[in-house]
Amino acid sequence: MSTMNELSNKQALETKYNNSRSNLLLVVVFTVVNLVLLITNSDTYFLFSAYIPYMLVTLGMMFCGMFPEDYYGEEFSGMEFLDTSVFAVFLGLALIIVALYLISWIFSKKNRVGWLIVSLVIFSVDTLAMFALMGFELESIIDIVFHAWIIISLSLGINSHCKLKKLPVQEADVSELEQTEERQEGFANSQTLRAADTNVKARTLIETEVFGHTVTYRRVKRVNELVVDGIVYDELEILIEGKHSLEANVDGHLIQAGFDGAIHSYLKVDGELIAKKVRLY
Numbered sequence: 001m002s003t004m005n006e007l008s009n010k011q012a013l014e015t016k017y018n019n020s021r022s023n024l025l026l027v028v029v030f031t032v033v034n035l036v037l038l039i040t041n042s043d044t045y046f047l048f049s050a051y052i053p054y055m056l057v058t059l060g061m062m063f064c065g066m067f068p069e070d071y072y073g074e075e076f077s078g079m080e081f082l083d084t085s086v087f088a089v090f091l092g093l094a095l096i097i098v099a100l101y102l103i104s105w106i107f108s109k110k111n112r113v114g115w116l117i118v119s120l121v122i123f124s125v126d127t128l129a130m131f132a133l134m135g136f137e138l139e140s141i142i143d144i145v146f147h148a149w150i151i152i153s154l155s156l157g158i159n160s161h162c163k164l165k166k167l168p169v170q171e172a173d174v175s176e177l178e179q180t181e182e183r184q185e186g187f188a189n190s191q192t193l194r195a196a197d198t199n200v201k202a203r204t205l206i207e208t209e210v211f212g213h214t215v216t217y218r219r220v221k222r223v224n225e226l227v228v229d230g231i232v233y234d235e236l237e238i239l240i241e242g243k244h245s246l247e248a249n250v251d252g253h254l255i256q257a258g259f260d261g262a263i264h265s266y267l268k269v270d271g272e273l274i275a276k277k278v279r280l281y
Helices: 002-039 051-063 084-107 113-134 138-166 174-186
Strands: 203-210 213-220 223-228 231-237 244-250 253-259 264-269 272-278
Touching: 002 051, 002 084, 002 113, 002 138, 051 084, 051 113, 084 113, 113 138, 203 253, 203 264, 203 272, 213 253, 213 264, 223 244, 223 253, 231 244
Parallel strands: none
Antiparallel strands: 203 213, 213 223, 223 231, 244 253, 253 264, 264 272
């Protein structure tokens, strides 16, 4: 019963983190839609939008005379409009901000919480700008509620990630443990070739920690080696580099390292890409 409760807690925290990312994507989508509607002089406006990008495009269109004539009242009579190239600057700044939200959403995957923190800071500034320029008005209450909701959502996602990091190792998902045990039963460790020579001059192509093992993909003279914990499991002697893959079964995990035939060395574990680096000859 204790294990099930721990798993439920882990899943709840992961759900909050993923919901936070989903709401961040919602900001991107509605902001882009609103910008398109604004540029096309549509009367439609979605409330769930970031404020600063929308305001930047609005100012650019106003200064460049891109709104319908009835938009400009007597207070704008005799106003000399700027060249449309200036609008491109305002639009570019708006798109950069939207791109930062999108990049934060993309790279916050796999619990990279730093990007979620970046988006929270940017959106908090967006909210402060909205209050500074619009004040607290009744007609803007839905915008205010939306901004508060996004800030709370991002904060909950960041907080959930912090709690996930504090969970003991034994609270790992039971299904993942069962899958690991099945792999360990189904795959025997690969036969080893020899101990890796630490005194020889070698070029390390990729090196990382995987499931408690140090995995090194290196080239010694004309030989590419796959080394796990100082033991060579697979090798390939080749004069001119071509596409290849070295493999080793270790503790039920299939480790693959090689060259994609283009410009990258790679390391995969159980088919999932773990590392990739540009390979300089």
